[in-house]
Every structure is written in structure tokens, then in C-alpha cells.
Amino acid sequence: MLWMILIPLVAAPAAPWLVRRLGRHVGPLLALVPIGVGLALAIHLPMEPGTWRLEVLPWVPELGIHLAFRLDGLSITFGLLISGIGALVLTYAGGYMGDDPRLGRLCGLLLMFLAAMLGVVFSDDLFVLFVFWELTSIASWLLIGFKHEQAEARDSARMALLVTGAGGLALLAGLVLLTAAAAGSGIPLDRATRISALAGVGLSGHPLFTPSLVLIVVGAFSKSAQMPLHFWLPRAMTAPTPVSAYLHSATMVKAGVYLLARLNPVLGDSGLWHVLLTLTGAATMLVAAVMAAGQSDLKRILAYTTVSVLGTLTMLIGVGTDLAIKAAVVYLVAHACYKAALFMIAGSIEHATGTRDVRRLGGLGRAMPVTAASGLLAALSMAGAPPLFGFIGKELLLKAKLDLEYLGVVLALTAGLANVFLIAMALVVAVRPFLASRTVAAPDAHEAPPAMLAGPLVLAAAGLFVGLVPGVFDAALGSAMASAIGGRTIIMKLKLWHGLDPAALTALLISAVTLALGFAVFLRFRAGLSRLAGRFARLGRHGPARAYERLYGGLMDLAAAVTRATQNGSLRRYTRLVLLALVATCVYPLSRAVPLESVGPVEWGWHEAAVAILALVGAVTAVLSRSRLSAIAMVGITGILIAVLFALFSAPDLAITQIMVEALTVILLVLIFHRLPAFSHLRTTAARLGDAATAAAAGAVMSLMVLVAVAAPLPATVSAQMARLSVPQAKGRNVVNVILVDFRALDTLGETTVVAVAGLGVYALVKLSRRARGEGGKP
């Protein structure tokens, strides 16, 4: 199965090259790739419900992750949709882009997306799925920002990537927790990441189960544009229309729904799952349907109706009864077909007239008869009118709701209400531009080229065909898909006419009423539109999109404020912060470590005392000094006196390093300082006192540290060993000398290197800066 993903992935970078060589007609040629994939999948038809084929290749055995792919009713259905619509979209893109040189890039990205999406639906391993999941987000981002000269496209793309990226992070966390829960429930590592192994195990007792469920659901919601994470999808309509048709209606946005369907057998035995999915789905379904009516851009209307349908699907998976799952199966497939067709039609209309504003469109039926016919069919399917596939989906949906014990009527009415708006919008999008009286736009509208007709026509015809002979679908795939979602065998027998049982009649009645109401809303559309639009524009100001903007802006402000506050370029402040960090972190361990009882009188040699006092005087003079040069000199004196102290306490190697570094520091400081303006006293007394306090605290900490060091409990074996080895083996009587040149010769090598580099550095610095000054050259 891996090759089905690899071939489009390999074809993707070849696409731009092919387009350069062969021009716009390369679309159908590239379409052969998904067609091949589709045919390879079709071999497995009809699928027996409840069966699957598994293919496992080792990948990251250390983490128990394998390239495990699964073919069952669910993945094959999605695979066929992805490859079939992919082929049509690639063909369509050739016509849509015309001779635009970016066609190659578009086709390449579409193929890359196709591969990633196939990977999502074939994966049986949670993390493999996640890898492909993120790839679809990246492809979507690149495609939304395809026309990247426009600021709007860039912003929309960023928004989409950030929202789906945040969802991706939630999903990743959820998956990690889920595998941890599985491993904690005794499932071996090798199988803890495998969806097929986790199905029906019943992990809900594990404490990590609930957080993992919530995180996974959030991830799925962000991808499938569920409220309140839906706002990126309408914005994504800045992408070229083939992209909208493919990614943002038929396939990618369904990845979230796919994930929910796929994990239903794993997570579905929890009440939280049902509540979250049903309520969020229902809310999304209704709100998005109403919001669709507030739009006037063809693609945005379609985008909101897509959100509404995604809500419906989420809700159906959440309900989870046999009927609901059947409804979800039919609804999903029907929607993929008609919505992709409608998007392509919207693109054709824009192509022909140069506008997507429904208020300016009308009377195109005569000029574009084929497009109009397919539009009509697709719209009827969307409206759920018999005898199209969408009708069967809607009937099942209503029956599934009415079948429920709790909330059934409420959910059914909600669905009915949402449906009224969907019907009205179907008519607005696909009937009005063709049938309404001729308006300003499109005096020279023309039928779309054949490449752009194939897609809508095929998809609309498919909706009609399956609607007339639904048995073909349920026998070949439907039952298998429903069984895969349910995690149990569910046999579908789809019919256009359900006979005269009361439930079917009720559903039919609601259906008829919604059709009538929908038509009524459509008729009043012109009047209602502007008012609704205005109202929703106001609503939108407080919606989640606004929250996103706020969050984004706030983050930028916060970042700027934090940077201003901490990174202000003042070395004095940096030094102070380091010292404060020293004090803050050391106080507690010191308070536990200092052996106060062991601090006794200290015996001083006069030379030690002299050196110490001199060093102290140097340090104090440096602090009080008013001239840079004397301050540097005093610091240097202190350093060298400390080196003398090292030497006195038998650490000459340390002393040498100290002297060298000290000398270098002084030289460099002098070099730097003589370029700087004269000493200025900008500090207030308070600042000086603060600095003094910091310095005193840091000094106190270091002094206490010394006390800790001298209270040594362990015997000094190493120095004894050194003394023992010095004469017989190292042939040296001066142990310190032997340490320097023999025992620890490597230190000496390093220190010599430091000195050499310092010397060379100063040399180069002086020479280069002199030359730079002489030549007036720039660095």
C-alpha cells in the first residue's frame, strides 16, 4: 500500500517540470496517477463488512512505530474519494489556470497533498497517521497562500496553519497519552500505537484516557473546522478554486471527521465522546448553515455550508447508533461529490464572468448549459431532493435522530432547520446564477473548457447514479465502511423509498417541509441577504476569528514588551541579573550546607594578608575610580594579586591562566574603552546603592561557598598519589612542576593555546583596526 502513497509523492516534484515541457494539457496526464491509485483500490471491491487487509513494514522499532497500513471499508471509500476527486481536480486545474506558469507548482502541491491524504486514511499506526496529518496541514497552508503576493492570502494561510497546527499539537499530545494509557493497560509497545489493536480494548478506565480523548477530539475539530475553531476555513477560500474544491470541501477538512470515525471503536465507549461530538457537531451544523446565508461570495457560501455538513458528520459519529453511522456514511460520500462539483462550478463561473458575487450573477444558463446542468444536479443533491444521493443521506439522518431516546426530536429539528438554510444556499449557489434574470456581470460569459466540465459533470452524475441505484454503493463499500466506523458489523440496505412505516413517513414529511421552507428562504434571499449579512458582520466582530486576532496581536505586544524589558542592551543590567540569579539560586542550598559550627579563627601568614589587603584595595579603588584607565588598571592589579594568591596556595597552573586572561582582559578593555566616550555618571544614587547591594550579596554568597568547600569530609587520596608517583615514575622532585608538565599536561596545552590565541587575536585586532582606520574601509 506504501507505493500508492509514494507514487504521487514522487510525481509531485516532477509536475512543475512536466508543465514546463508540455504546457497546460498536462492535467489529464497527471490525473493518471490518482486514477491508477483508484483502480488499485477498486480491485478490493466489493469489501466484505468487518474485514480488512493489513500491511506492516518496520520503521521506528525503538518507539514501537511501524509503517502499518490498513485497507478496509473506511479507508477504501476515502481512498477512492481522494483519488477520484483528485483526478478530476487535476484535470480541472489545467483549464482553470490556463497558461499561468504557476500551474506546475499547483499540480505539484496537489499531488503532494494527495499522497499525504492517502497516507492519513491508510495508516493504522497512530503516529504514522499523525505524520501524514501534519503533511496535509502543510500542503493546505502552501495552497491557501498560493497567490502569496496578496497580503490576504498570506494572512489566511498563516491563520489556517496556526489553527490546524495548534490542533496538531493537541492531537500529538493526545496520541502520546493514548499510547501511554494503552501501554499502561498492558498492551505491548509494538501494538500500543496501532489503531486496529486498540479497537474495542476498552481503555476508558485508565486515568490518562480522558485527557487523551479531549486532546484528540480538539485536534480533529480544528482540522474539520468545528465551532469555535471553524473560522480559518472560510478564510481559506483565498486559495485557487481547484484547491478549495479538493482540500477544503471534499478531502482535507474531512480528515478530522475521518479521524473521529477511525477512532470511534477505540474511544467510543466513553460517554464524554458522545456528548462532545454530538453537541459540538449539532451547534456547528446549525450556526454555520445560518452564517452561510449571510455571505455573498460563492466560495464563502460554500465554505460555510461545508462547515455545517462537517458538523452534521461529527454529530452523527457522536450519536453512534447503527442508523447514525449509516447516515454518516451516505452523507459523507454524497457531500464529497456534490460539494466538489459545486466548488468547481463556482470556479467556472468566476472564470467566465470574473466575479463570485452572487448578487451580480444571473442568466448564465444559456451561455453555460453543461455547467448549469451539473450545477442543478449537484444543488439538488445538496438540498436533499429525490432521487439524488443527498436525499438518501438526509432521510437516514432524520431517521437516525428520531430514533434516539434522548434529544432525538431536538436534534432532528435542529438538523431540519440547518437543512432549510442548506437548501436555500444550494439554490443560491447553483441555480440563481444560471436561471435568474440576466444582470450586470458577464456580458460575454462563455461555457467552460472541457477540462473544467469533466469534474462537475462526473461528480453530479455520480450523485444521480448512486441515488437511483443505491444498492451498488452499499453492497460494494457502504456496509464495510459503516462496520469499520462502528467497530461492529452494520449491514446497509439503502433505498430511495422506504415504504410506509411511521418513522420513514415522519422523516419524509420533515424532508418535504424543509424543502418547501428552503425554497421560501431562497425566494426571499435578495431581501434577506443584506440584512443578514450586516447582522453577521456585527456578530463576526465578537466571534472566534476576532479572538484569534486579539490573541495574535496580544502575543506580538507581549513579545515586544518582554524583549524591551529584558533585552535592553545594557551590560550592567545583564551582569546584575546574572549576579541576582546567583544569589537567588544559591541561598537555599547554602543555608543547608554551611557548617556554621566549624567556622573558627583563621590563621593568617603576613604575606597572605598583605596580598589579600592589596587585592581588596585594588578592587575598592576600581569601583570608586572616576577614570576608565585607572579602573582598568586597578582591576588588573586585583586580578594579578589573586593570581599571586593562587601561586601561594600551590596552584601555579591556575595562576598562569589567571594572569594571562587578566592581561588580555586589560588589553582588550583598554582597546575598546579608548573608543568609547568618556566616563559619564548617569546612575542615580539609588541605582548605585542597588548595584552595591547586588555586589555585596554576590560576594557574600561566594564567601560562604568557600566555607562550604573547606569543610571537607573526604581524605585527599589523589594528591597523596601524585606525591607518591612524582619521583619514581615522573622523575621530578617538584610535584607542582610535575603536575603542570606531566600529570596534567593536557591542561597546560589548553592554557598555552588560550594564551597563544589571545596574543594572535590582539595582534589581528590591532592590525585590522589600524588598517580599517587607515583605509577608511568598512568591516
Next chain:
Amino acid sequence: MLVALPILIPLIAACAGLAAAGSRPLRRAFALLGAGGLLVAAMVLFARVWTRGTQVLHVGGWPAPVGITLVADPLSALMVLTAAVLNAAVTVYALGDIDARRQRHGYFSFIHVMLGGVCGAFLTGDLFNLYVWFEVMLISSFVLMVLGGGRPQLEAGTKYVTLSLMSSALFLSGVGILSGIAHTLHMADLAGRLAVAAVERPWPATCAATLLMLAFGIKAAVFPLHFWLPDSYHVTPPAITAVFAALLTKTGVYALIRVFGLVLPPSPYLFGLLAAIAAATMLMGVLGAVAQIHVRRILNVHIVSQIGYMVMGVALLGAPDPATRRLAIAAALFYVVHNMVVKTNLLLVSGAIRAMTGTELLAGLGGLATRAPLTACIFLVSALSLAGLPPSSGFWAKLGIIQAGFEARAWLLTLTALGVGLLTLLSMLKIWNEVFWKPAPADGPVIALSPRRRMLLLSPAAALTVLSVLIGLYPAPLLKAARRAADGLLDRPAYMAAVGLDAGGTPRGEPAGETGP
């Protein structure tokens, strides 16, 4: 001898380069020879360690703990190899980026000395010797920073060297206290003796450990000790920034991992502190990056944020379960290697952008997606990798850290790591939108690169991108290496046995020269 080669080859190459500084072809040849030789030595060393286990060189033939021991355990070998690979890439880049003046004044020699210091720090088994190598790194990197520069470079250098010297002072104090407690500087010996001492009195060692944590924290640029980095890294030529980003902060992280993993007795106080530091570093680093308007500064400040993830691995050493500790260190090491590759690469790309446009300010850039599609691709893959998106190395790095964090039940820290991932993406999108997607400003200069220069600038970046993607597609080898490195680090008795010490710290027999277990 093999163990010492990664130190000796760069030092010899540095001398050769200085001797031949007057001749352009010769110094360039030595630059490549040094980088190539180091790479070969690192690969051979890694292979040897992989097949035969930890390699040890008792310098001067003096047994531990009297003499200094160079120890190439899997961790050291992995770090040396990564450093060598990146150095090779940046050296090729530098041939096209560094101006003749700097080259004439020993640019490559200073780089080589720095590499010698870095490899010495990775390989030494002696705490004071580690300090010496840190000083070697510090002085050579300081010279590199100010070499051939003007006043901004000197100012940046002053900040860098001042704060670095504070780090040195703290390091030295910490070493002093430890040797006061245990009377030894040898890491394995220290580990054994401190473990004994800590049973009755844990706090003196904790005091010293706090100082070491601060010292390495300054080196590694963790919050709130990172200020030198954003103020100094962007004033140098991009090649220097790239090599600094690859090696300097990561050596600090290595020291944290080595000292807290091997030498110091566990301290809940410090692990808690490190966890807080890790979270703050991740967050403040990325916020600082988002606020910048200069391509290289965004990338530089971002180094800080990524260091937080690595420190998080060290902080998770506080987990009670040894398996979790292994997981955490392995994840941190994977992260270190991944980040060294990707961050260096991004800086190389930013250098290429500067070479093509003459500016690094976002406002003056644009249109490179169409003008330079290859550069755009390289940047994109690395940027997404940095943000932890598959299929590149960054994904596995992030996954490992998150798994370890959840495994250790460090919820808040792990959630911070996740959230910061999103902010990282945001900061990368900022560069991408402004530099690549936005139309080029009307008056923006277009500098055409000669094919040869283009080759020198872009081929290392392309190679590193391929490396990152290869790690992403086939992470098993690096995962395995990181796990072995973590095992080797945390298995204290095995390390002590390898350098010839009993668990109690007494030498076993008279070792001579190189031995393999």
C-alpha cells in the same frame, strides 16, 4: 591515540593555517583539510565506540585519577561526530562567505582552535580540563567575533566576553568546591566520591552543583542568563554565527548533561530549578524571537528557546523511574543533534539571503520564493523541522521530549513545550511571509551571485537539509545512538570501570595508554 585525534587535528590545522596565512590557496586547503580530517577522525572514532564500546586514553600514561583521561563514550563520540559534520558544512560555506581580510588574519585557524576546544570539552573525562577547553573555546570565539570588525563587533564582544568570564568564574568556583569536598577532578572519580559523600551530607555538593548549573547555564544561554547571545550573535558574518550556534551553546548543554547525568549526585532542588528554567527559557526565547525584525536575530534569539527543550531533558533526570530518565536524556540528545543541524542550516540560509539581497531586515526583503526557489525550499524544510513538523528530524525530537515529559508526569513543563512549538511555527512564518512570500520591495537591491559562490553558499545548506529529512524519514539510527549515549551516561559503574576505577574510586592496576573494555 584515536581518542585524541579530534583535538589534535584541529589544533595542528590551526598552526598550519597560520603558517600559511599569506597564501590564499594554501590556507583554504588547510581549512578544508582540517575540517575533512576532523570529520574522518570523528567518524572512525564513532564507529570504534559503536562496535567496541567506550574508548579511553590516559594522557601521558598516568592512571585515573592522577592524570587526565580522555573518554570517548557513546555520548562524547556522538557529540564529536555532530560537531565535525557541522563544522565541515560551515567551512565550505565560509569559503564563500568570509572576506579575504578575515581569512588572511587567521579566520580558519581560530575556527580550528575553537573546534579543538569543543572536541576537547566533549572528550575530556576531567572536570578541570573541561574548564580549560571552555576557555580555549571562549578566547577563540571572542577573537572570531571581533576579528576584522568595527565598533558594533567590539561592543558585542565585550558583552559576550564579560558574561562568559562570569561563567568561567562560577565554573571555577564550582570545581573548587567539588575538589574541596572530594579532592579529585577526575569525573569518574568525582562521581564515585560525591555519591559517597552525598549520603550523609548532600548539600555541599548541591552548592557546587548550583554554581556549575549557573556557569553552564550562561554558556548554554538559558533564561535569565542568556542576554549575551541576542546582543552578540548577529554582528558577525553569518558563517561565524552559524558555527557559534552549532557549537557554543550546545557545549554548555553537553556540560549540563554530562555533569548532571554522570558526576553529580541527584538533587531534587536543582532538578526543580532546572525544570522552571527550561520552561522559562522555552517561552522567553520564543517571545524574544517573535519580537525581532531582523532575520538573523529572529533565528538567534530562537536558539535560546530551543535550549529550553534540551534543558528540559536534563530537568527530567529528577524523574523517579530510571527508564524515564533514560528516555529523557535520549530525547534531549536527539534534540541537541537535530537542533545543531537545523539551526546551523537556517543560519546558513539567512547568510545566503543576505548575500543575495544585501539586507537582513524583514522590511527590506521579499519575493524570494519566486526569485530563489531552491533557497526557499531549503529554508522551508528547516523551518518546519525547527517547529517540529514531520517528516523532518524536528518531529521525532519533539515527540521524544513530549513522551519523556508525559512519562515523567511533568504536565506543565510538557504543555509549555507543546505550546512553544506553536510559537516557534509562528516565528518561522514571520520570516517566511516577509522574506519569501511578500512581493519584493520596489527599491530592493538584487545581487547576482556567481555560480561558484552560489555553490559554496547553498550546497552545505542543501546537504544539511537532506540530512534533516533523512533523519526524519529514518530516525532509527539516531534514536539508537541517542539511547546508547544515554545508557552510557547514566550507567555510572560501567563508565568508572571503563576509565579503570572501581566503584569506590580506587584505581585498578596500572593502566598504560589506550584501552578498550
